[in-house]
Amino acid sequence: MSTENKQPRNAGVRQNRNSVAVNERSAFDNLGLTKRNAEYMYRFNKALESTKLAPEKKAAAVQAMVDELVEGQKSGKTAKNLYGSIEDRVKFVVDGPQKEVATFGAPNYWPNMIYNALTFFMIFNLMFGIMYLFSPKLMQTSSPVGITAILISALVAGFILPIMPRLFDPKIKHKYNGWIRVTLVVLGFLVWMAMFYVAQLLPRVVNPVLMPWPSIIVGLLSMAGMFWMRRRYPIRGGFFG
Numbered sequence: 001m002s003t004e005n006k007q008p009r010n011a012g013v014r015q016n017r018n019s020v021a022v023n024e025r026s027a028f029d030n031l032g033l034t035k036r037n038a039e040y041m042y043r044f045n046k047a048l049e050s051t052k053l054a055p056e057k058k059a060a061a062v063q064a065m066v067d068e069l070v071e072g073q074k075s076g077k078t079a080k081n082l083y084g085s086i087e088d089r090v091k092f093v094v095d096g097p098q099k100e101v102a103t104f105g106a107p108n109y110w111p112n113m114i115y116n117a118l119t120f121f122m123i124f125n126l127m128f129g130i131m132y133l134f135s136p137k138l139m140q141t142s143s144p145v146g147i148t149a150i151l152i153s154a155l156v157a158g159f160i161l162p163i164m165p166r167l168f169d170p171k172i173k174h175k176y177n178g179w180i181r182v183t184l185v186v187l188g189f190l191v192w193m194a195m196f197y198v199a200q201l202l203p204r205v206v207n208p209v210l211m212p213w214p215s216i217i218v219g220l221l222s223m224a225g226m227f228w229m230r231r232r233y234p235i236r237g238g239f240f241g
Contacts, residue, residue, distance in 0.1 A: 032070045040079035040086065041066060047090045061093045109162055111233035115226060117158025122222035124150045129215030139209065146207030147218075149199035156195045160188045165236060 028038035028045075041062065048058050069079055083089040124145070132139050167181045199207065210218065229235060 028066075031066050032073075033066065034073060034078075037069050037073065037079045040083075041069070044079075044083075044086050044089060047086055048093065051090065051094050053094050057093075108234055108236070111229060112162035112235055113158045115158075115229040115233070115235050116161040117154045118222045118226045118229065119154075120157045121150060121154035122219045122226060124154065125210070125215045125219035125222065129210070129212045129219060133212035133216070136212070143200070144209040145200060146202065146204065146209050147215075148202055148207040149196060152199040153192065153196040156192045160192060162236070163188075 028041045031038070031041075033041060044065070045062055048061065051058075053061075065079070065083070068082065069077070072078075072082060083092075125147075128145060128150075132144070138144070164185065167185065
């Protein structure tokens with residue numbers, strides 16, 4: 001067999017791919033863009049294709065940027081100046097602009113706070129009520145948790161938990177970097193545990209231990225309150241979400 005016309009097995013496929021890439025690149029050269037801006041738009045378009053954004057939104061974003069660049073070039077503006085890095089621009093187009101949202105007192109903070117507090121109040125009351133119902137001796141041999149300690153723990157958890165999603169929401173413009181936000185989460189957890197421990201040290205007069213059935217009933221009432229809150233307000237996450 002002659003070796004003169006022998007080619008790599010995938011040479012034709014690679015050649016076709018290269019042709020497609022050249023055609024896609026030249027498409028932006030014919031839109032009135034400078035060479036640098038055309039290169040930016042080509043790379044941006046390729047990066048945007050790998051996202052799950054709807055095709056019509058991708059096309060609209062590219063067209064809007066091209067129109068803005070053609071106009072901006074008249075005053076010397078470049079794609080890099082207008083949009084930053086390609087990664088940042090893709091994130092902006094896909095996720096939308098970052099918004100400044102208050103950590104405390106943000107929209108729906110208080111309904112979420114009450115919902116999360118009810119959640120933990122329900123969990124602890126049902127857990128201890130059922131545990132003491134089937135193992136009554138634990139109320140004498142262990143250190144049973146009083147209702148005031150459960151309430152304080154639930155309230156602290158209620159205050160902290162609605163903040164967590166906002167601390168790591170990519171659509172929110174954060175004041176602090178990631179490490180500081182992680183530290184705040186750890187500190188919040190430590191405060192929660194400390195408050196629970198201190199509340200458990202309160203005398204039984206102000207921190208009574210409920211008997212099993214009253215504890216279970218309180219837990220079920222808390223669950224009913226949770227369902228009502230979820231039906232009444234837009235709750236983010238949480239149980240039964």
